[in-house]
Amino acid sequence: MNQLQQLADRIISRVNVNLDEFGFDTEPFVTHALDHEKMLKFYAFYGITSHHPIYFHFKNSNIAGSYFLGKCYVGRSAIYKSDIRGDELKRKGDKIRSTKEIPLVEDEMITIRDSLLYKTLVHSNSHNPESPEEFGIRNTISSHYANIHGSTLEGCFLGPFATVDLMNLHSCIVGDFSYIQVGELFHRKIEPGTIWIRNQHFEFKFKYDTTALDYFVGVNDAFQPRGIMYDFVKNREADYERLFEVMNLEPVEAPFTSAVNRYAVIQGDTHIGENVLVAQRAFLENAEMGEGSNAQENTYIINSRLADMCITAHGGKIIHADVGQGCFVGFNAFLNGKETARIQLGEGCIIMPHTIMDPEEPIHIAGDHLIWGLIRTQADVKTHAISLDDLAEVRDSLTIGKMTFNGKGSVFIETFKNRLQNILLLNGALYNNGEKRGHAQDDQNISFNIIQPYRTGELEGLYPSIRIKP
Amino acid sequence: MNQLQQLADRIISRVNVNLDEFGFDTEPFVTHALDHEKMLKFYAFYGITSHHPIYFHFKNSNIAGSYFLGKCYVGRSAIYKSDIRGDELKRKGDKIRSTKEIPLVEDEMITIRDSLLYKTLVHSNSHNPESPEEFGIRNTISSHYANIHGSTLEGCFLGPFATVDLMNLHSCIVGDFSYIQVGELFHRKIEPGTIWIRNQHFEFKFKYDTTALDYFVGVNDAFQPRGIMYDFVKNREADYERLFEVMNLEPVEAPFTSAVNRYAVIQGDTHIGENVLVAQRAFLENAEMGEGSNAQENTYIINSRLADMCITAHGGKIIHADVGQGCFVGFNAFLNGKETARIQLGEGCIIMPHTIMDPEEPIHIAGDHLIWGLIRTQADVKTHAISLDDLAEVRDSLTIGKMTFNGKGSVFIETFKNRLQNILLLNGALYNNGEKRGHAQDDQNISFNIIQPYRTGELEGLYPSIRIKP
Incomplete structure (x- = not known):
């Protein structure tokens, strides 16, 4: 054998x-x-x-x-x-x-x-x-x-x-x-x-x-x-092939405070702002990355705009969407907007990990909301979202649709926001004049040993x- | 510093x-x-x-x-x-x-x-x-x-x-x-x-x-x-660039008993025979490689034909030449033939290392000769070559032009020919039905770690x- x-x-x-x-x-x-x-x-x-x-x-x-x-x-x-x-x-x-x-x-x-x-x-x-x-x-x-x-x-x-x-x-x-x-x-x-x-x-x-x-x-x-x-x-697997075929790719246009990994796919009319991290195996097509936003591994951002300071956690997929400032799109979230059914997220939204949005109609989510589960229509939002203000009021327990929450809502929000702030810091989103370096600055100029x-x-x-x- | x-x-x-x-x-x-x-x-x-x-x-x-x-x-x-x-x-x-x-x-x-x-x-x-x-x-x-x-x-x-x-x-x-x-x-x-x-x-x-x-x-x-x-x-340096730019090159057409290194340049109408070794950084353009012949590192074979069992030692350059069976072209030899001044080598010639031929007219060298020094015309051959038969007769010393030889010519020839036979063996030129493997067989399927x-x-x-x- x-x-x-x-x-x-x-x-x-x-x-x-x-x-x-x-x-x-x-x-x-x-x-x-x-x-x-x-x-x-x-x-x-x-x-x-x-x-x-x-x-x-x-x-x-x-x-x-x-x-x-x-x-x-x-x-x-x-x-x-x-x-x-x-x-x-x-x-x-x-x-x-x-x-x-x-x-x-x-x-x-x-x-x-x-x-x-x-x-x-x-x-x-x-x-x-x-x-x-x-x-x-x-x-x-x-x-x-x-x-x-x-x-x-x-x-x-x-x-x-x-x-x-x-x-x-x-x-x-x-x-x-x-x-x-x-x-x-x-x-x-x-x-x-x-x-x-x-x-x-x-x-x-x-x-x-x-x-x-x-x-x-x-x-x-x-x-x-x-x-x-x-x-x-x-x-989309075939789109990665060229990255592995060519030794020295022409670099993607990006500010010198940002890192676009050479194993990321960058297509169409894509713009990279300051302090942006685009990690390996990220996939950007007609994407606008606002200042301090990131696209982590296995993320897909297609026909979408991210305002400043947005986090797209590992495996997050954002398609036909407009994402407001300071939003978090969690692990493996699948925001599968369509040309005729675009997704709009207000500022400061938290899309929980593994959330699926697969709209049949345009969906709008107001700012400062927490979102989870499966959303197909605007009506679904009611049973799969809560405003952070309302959540902060929860002292003991809460059930909305199939979601249950126990504990203090304010502590949950504070814990979450602290983590998001830390993610931004680690990713170099807050880099300023040589201070607060992060991945967006340190992960430039990587050379690769090939094994x-x-x-x-x-x-x-x-x-x-x-x-x-x- | x-x-x-x-x-x-x-x-x-x-x-x-x-x-x-x-x-x-x-x-x-x-x-x-x-x-x-x-x-x-x-x-x-x-x-x-x-x-x-x-x-x-x-x-x-x-x-x-x-x-x-x-x-x-x-x-x-x-x-x-x-x-x-x-x-x-x-x-x-x-x-x-x-x-x-x-x-x-x-x-x-x-x-x-x-x-x-x-x-x-x-x-x-x-x-x-x-x-x-x-x-x-x-x-x-x-x-x-x-x-x-x-x-x-x-x-x-x-x-x-x-x-x-x-x-x-x-x-x-x-x-x-x-x-x-x-x-x-x-x-x-x-x-x-x-x-x-x-x-x-x-x-x-x-x-x-x-x-x-x-x-x-x-x-x-x-x-x-x-x-x-x-x-x-x-x-010719620029011709190597593509080899380093592309990870997976389409393989060069060659018999399965031959090795063409992926870091060799192969251009024009080039043919590779059986049991042939083309080493890294070899350069072949309109070249015909007879069975068992080799092109070692830094060799250039351009607009030339090598018959069977020819050795092109490291750095040898063969341009506009017809090389007879079993010839040896030594280290860094520069056979700089021209379209109108082609070089013809008979069978079994030994081109000494660091020989230069830069003909102004066609040059023909009969088989079984030893060649050295600088040859520009047919007339120069007389003072820069000796037949192996004549050399074998030398018992003590010999001077031709600026070349001096001391010792037994027959021992020199025997030593040289043994070495050439060993080079052919090591390079896989004598490979037959799984026996006598050499570089031409063992240096296939090299994968490269890139550092x-x-x-x-x-x-x-x-x-x-x-x-x-x-």
């Missing part, structure tokens, strides 16, 4: 042992996902800058088509067309908030072992105070367009378009298109389409109607995605061990 | 100390050669195959535009647009011929320390029995299109187009366009245009008239090359440390 097959088998058996209690078998997913021909075809790339600590080490792995930045270790894993973006890792001496303030004894590093990540984004820093120097992913499989955001994982399976945010998971299954941010989870199975945020102060919960969701995103028996959201991204596999022989498809240090 | 400048200064001082006795100052060469902008611009590449031991390690270096294959270590050096091709390194257990048969305790590795190699080719294995596991280059500067072939160097300077072959040099200066293969040399200065082969059995010596040579290749005060040979290569420098900051222009292992 060749080494690539051995690698796949090892991952299957490791993850299966962890998920045995659910009778869950990862074999169909792995067998279907790992196309050995494609794993030979695509190169991986590691970003070199003077602004990020450099350490990259991997062995016994295939990392076809993947992007790495910052400090990373990969062992006995398959990381296929994934983004492992370590530019927000904590650094030596940084203190983590916990019961005590613990300083890091060395730079944090992303470590991925015995895992399969498929078109997955790994980003930010670990929010697991038990391992502040290690953002660890182990014995885990994550599938198409999953987001592993500041979350350590052990023995888990993430379905397509699933997001785990600022968490710590052990032996869990997270269904497709679920977003969870609930601290720590052990031995849990999260049903598809669950949106769940919980901490000691509040809890937000919404679950999609399975039949309704299925039209947008669902999976077959091998956990391969289908639905119009998946079709949407799949139909290739053995093409023949016993090790065909595996990559040789590589270690890059300063 | 930035780190790149510190690197240059360290190399200058190290080499100057070694060449102090000659009053030789390398500063003008280094300062002129190291264009920091260009050292930022070009990436380096390391070849991955299943047929060669893999080990690549470097640190504190710039390796802009360089090609690496096999086992290599580079430290505190600038390797600019050079080819470090380690596919003929000895391997663990191989025995080297010396007074005793010594087996290697580990694979041989090319190690380059505190050196500047500029568009230099390093190839083959070290013929220094004192360090069989290390092909070492240290405190050394080599300039444009120098060939370091199986030669260890310490404290040396090689001028443009100089070749050191199967040697071991300490504190030597080798002038431009000199070819030497004389075993071991200490503290010697070799004048430009010296062709010198010597071992315990024979000696071959020829020296170009400096004024005549100057038209073809010479240097200025900073040891930068000039002359029509340099112009010839410089005028880039820091683009900004204190380390601007340096490459991060990298180590690649199986």
Whole structure:
């Protein structure tokens, strides 16, 4: 048996042992996902800058088509067309908030072992105070367009378009298109389409109607995605090809305070403002990016205008929309406006992660609203939105449609807004005269090491061990 | 001072100390050669195959535009647009011929320390029995299109187009366009245009008239090359650009027993026969490559036909020529035929390294001749060639024109022919039904890791440390 097959088998058996209690078998997913021909075809790339600590080490792995930045270790894993973006890792001496303030004894590093990540984004820093120097992913499989955001994982399976945010998971299954941010989870199975945020102060919960969701995103028996959201991204895959074919692209016109990653697609009549970050694998077509706005990994901004200081979180899709100043469009949100059914968001709106808007008519959402769930008509807005002012009044609990909220609304809003402010700061949106540098300034001038596999022989498809240090 | 400048200064001082006795100052060469902008611009590449031991390690270096294959270590050096091709390194257990048969305790590795190699080719294995596991280059500067072939160097300077072959040099200066293969040399200065082969059995010596040579290749005060040979290569530099711009080139049509390196230029009506090797940075235009023939690094074959089993050694240039079966065209030979002054070589000719033919009229050389020096007319052939039959008769010494030979001609021919046979074998020219594999078979399917420098900051222009292992 060749080494690539051995690698796949090892991952299957490791993850299966962890998920045995659910009778869950990862074999169909792995067998279907790992196309050995494609794993030979695509190169991986590691970003070199003077602004990020450099350490990259991997062995016994295939990392076809993947992007790495910052400090990373990969062992006995398959990381296929994934983004492992370590530019927000904590650094030596940084203190983590916990019961005590613990300083890091060395730079944090992303470590991925015995895992399969498929078109997955790994980003930010670990929010697991038990391992502040290690953002660890182990014995885990994550599938198409999953987001592993500041979350350590052990023995888990993430379905397509699933997001785990600022968490710590052990032996869990997270269904497709679920977003969870609930601290720590052990031995849990999260049903598809669950949106769940919980901490000691509040809890937000919404679950999609399975039949309704299925039209947008669902999976077959091998956990391969289908639905119009998946079709949407799949139909645009070919537009990325040129980025990988050409070594030196003509740079996109942008202010010198902004970063447009060379692995982003920029098409049509697109304008980039000051302090803008356009991350790798972002897709902009006829897009206007206001000052300080960003388009993170796997985002699509098409025929749309973003005013200043807007955040498009990983996987967010904004089509035929006008987005007011200071809006947040969460992870994997799918704002699928049409030419005849445009979406208008007022200033300061918060589109919750994994929100779907698929309008049949023009939709207008007033400023300073929180939006969730599935919206197709203007009437749907009533049961899927609340003004931040009204939410701030909530002291105990609130139910609107299928959404339930428990806790103090004002604390929820404050926590959310603080996080958004921090995202803007980290992304360089607030850069001014050399102060408050962020990704938009530090992620310019990245040069990429390109890493290739053995093409023949016993090790065909595996990559040789590589270690890059300063 | 930035780190790149510190690197240059360290190399200058190290080499100057070694060449102090000659009053030789390398500063003008280094300062002129190291264009920091260009050292930022070009990436380096390391070849991955299943047929060669893999080990690549470097640190504190710039390796802009360089090609690496096999086992290599580079430290505190600038390797600019050079080819470090380690596919003929000895391997663990191989025995080297010396007074005793010594087996290697580990694979041989090319190690380059505190050196500047500029568009230099390093190839083959070290013929220094004192360090069989290390092909070492240290405190050394080599300039444009120098060939370091199986030669260890310490404290040396090689001028443009100089070749050191199967040697071991300490504190030597080798002038431009000199070819030497004389075993071991200490503290010697070799004048430009010296062709010198010597071992315990024979000696071959020829020296170009400096004024005549100057038209073809010479240097200025900073040891930068000039002359029509340099112009010839410089005028074709732009043709290589596309190779570096595009990631996946459409493959050149060639039999599956042949290797055409993806960093070779193939133009016009070019045909590749069976068992042919076309190495990186070879340049073929309207070229016909007969079965088992090869075009090694930095060779140019233009409007020419090579019959079967021809060898074009590193840097050989064949223009408007018909080359008979089994011919050898040595290192940096410049066969500059014209449309109206074509060069015809009969079968089995040996064009000595660094031979120049620049005909004003058609030139015909009968089969089985040895050719050297500068030939412009048919009449010149008389004083720059000898039939191998006549040479085989020489028992003691021979002088023809400015060439002197001492020793037994038959031993010289036998030694040469054995070496040519070995070159054909190593290059895969004799491959048949899975037997006698060589570079033409093993150097297919190379995938390349692409290695880039820091683009900004204190380390601007340096490459991060990298180590690649199986």
